[in-house]
Amino acid sequence: MMSYPSGTYPVAGPLNGIKIIAFEHAWAAPYGTMMLADMGADVVKVEPPGTGDHVRAWTRNDLDGLSPHFLAVNRNKRSIVLDLKSPEGLATAKRLIAEADAVVENFSPGVMRKLGLDYDTLTESHPDLVYCSVSGFGETGPYSDRRAYDLLIQAEGGLLSVTGTDEESPAKVGTAVVDVLAAMVAAFSLASALRGKEALGQGRYIDVSMLDVAASTMAFNIFSYGLSGVMPKPIGTAHPLLAPYEVYSTATTPVAIAILTEAHWATFCSVLEREDLCTQTEFATAPMRVSNRELLNEQLRPIFDKWDGPELVDTLAGAGLACASVNDVAAILEHPQLHDRDFFSEWNVRGHDLIAPGAPWRMTGNAKQPQDRLPADRPGQHAADILRDWIGADSAEIDDLSARGALG
Numbered sequence: 001m002m003s004y005p006s007g008t009y010p011v012a013g014p015l016n017g018i019k020i021i022a023f024e025h026a027w028a029a030p031y032g033t034m035m036l037a038d039m040g041a042d043v044v045k046v047e048p049p050g051t052g053d054h055v056r057a058w059t060r061n062d063l064d065g066l067s068p069h070f071l072a073v074n075r076n077k078r079s080i081v082l083d084l085k086s087p088e089g090l091a092t093a094k095r096l097i098a099e100a101d102a103v104v105e106n107f108s109p110g111v112m113r114k115l116g117l118d119y120d121t122l123t124e125s126h127p128d129l130v131y132c133s134v135s136g137f138g139e140t141g142p143y144s145d146r147r148a149y150d151l152l153i154q155a156e157g158g159l160l161s162v163t164g165t166d167e168e169s170p171a172k173v174g175t176a177v178v179d180v181l182a183a184m185v186a187a188f189s190l191a192s193a194l195r196g197k198e199a200l201g202q203g204r205y206i207d208v209s210m211l212d213v214a215a216s217t218m219a220f221n222i223f224s225y226g227l228s229g230v231m232p233k234p235i236g237t238a239h240p241l242l243a244p245y246e247v248y249s250t251a252t253t254p255v256a257i258a259i260l261t262e263a264h265w266a267t268f269c270s271v272l273e274r275e276d277l278c279t280q281t282e283f284a285t286a287p288m289r290v291s292n293r294e295l296l297n298e299q300l301r302p303i304f305d306k307w308d309g310p311e312l313v314d315t316l317a318g319a320g321l322a323c324a325s326v327n328d329v330a331a332i333l334e335h336p337q338l339h340d341r342d343f344f345s346e347w348n349v350r351g352h353d354l355i356a357p358g359a360p361w362r363m364t365g366n367a368k369q370p371q372d373r374l375p376a377d378r379p380g381q382h383a384a385d386i387l388r389d390w391i392g393a394d395s396a397e398i399d400d401l402s403a404r405g406a407l408g
Contacts, residue, residue, distance in 0.1 A: 018042065019100045020043045026053075028106050028150075042078070049379075078381075109135050128201055182209075252310070262285070262286070264322070
């Protein structure tokens with residue numbers, strides 16, 4: 001496992017010199033702080049004594065005790081264990097915060113206040129601190145003290161009501177999508193607040209609610225309901241305003257096709273050598289194709305059944321139409337576009353050679369993905385370096401803090 005040399009940052013990026021301390025677990029904050037670390041910030045992840053971040057224990061018998069959840073959102077960070085229930089551990093946390101530009105936390109609302117690590121308390125002595133809280137329902141309101149996980153917010157925020165094949169079989173998105181979106185909102189908001197701090201010398205408090213984020217993704221459905229009074233419902237992979245726009249089977253593999261304009265529709269019919277579809281009254285406009293979606297699909301299915309999936313994608317894409325293969329994880333790992341953009345890195349974790357997804361952007365001047373620092377193999381792995389770098393602690397002081405239980 002890699003560890004951080006003292007005094008260095010994980011990657012060269014625009015946030016070099018920024019210190020962020022994260023009291024975090026699971027995904028809703030860690031994905032966002034990983035993005036900030038990818039941009040060069042020195043992100044210190046505070047973990048509790050024992051197992052550390054509880055998602056370290058989210059594993060299966062066939063995963064060799066490793067947690068895909070933890071590996072996925074903790075690269076380029078350093079880990080320290082602090083026992084915040086002990087006076088020494090809490091005091092050490094406050095010393096680190098005093099050196100930080102920003103605090104990120106996703107504890108349940110009220111926990112940081114009980115510890116005396118809330119924004120109001122900290123800014124009495126650190127007025128330019130940027131502080132971001134990420135929670136399921138936000139810091140205020142009648143639901144603020146409820147437990148929240150991605151599935152629950154997908155349900156409460158309406159996503160389950162429009163995802164799936166029918167109303168009796170709601171389906172969640174197959175990854176923790178609201179956690180990721182909330183983390184992106186947190187990273188964007190925090191980076192913006194750091195810019196404001198630089199310009200105005202003023203700190204800010206940021207309250208990110210996963211429910212707010214989920215509801216914001218439902219904006220199209222909310223406006224559609226407001227205009228029509230028709231309740232949005234799950235329709236599989238189809239689009240409520242466009243057709244053809246869904247996944248179709250072929251002789252080999254499924255293909256996603258999206259026809260957005262009348263010009264695209266005309267080209268689509270021409271490529272399939274079915275110009276007659278364009279002349280049928282039922283399919284003359286997008287609203288009419290939506291109203292007659294099943295009739296249209298009855299015409300298209302026997303056409304697609306004669307095509308090889310990849311050949312159909314290449315043919316439609318070659319004509320300038322929007323289409324895609326339906327890839328599984330193995331196909332993603334071999335995707336030529338991702339490899340051409342150096343999206344993946346090679347990691348070795350406890351003897352396992354793994355392919356790791358990287359940052360979803362490219363920026364001039366940034367280090368390339370192979371320089372990723374691996375997630376901490378054990379909680380508190382970088383404690384000594386962090387204490388030296390941030391508060392100038394020497395070996396004797398670090399040993400004393402450890403002996404007094406501050407480091408768990």
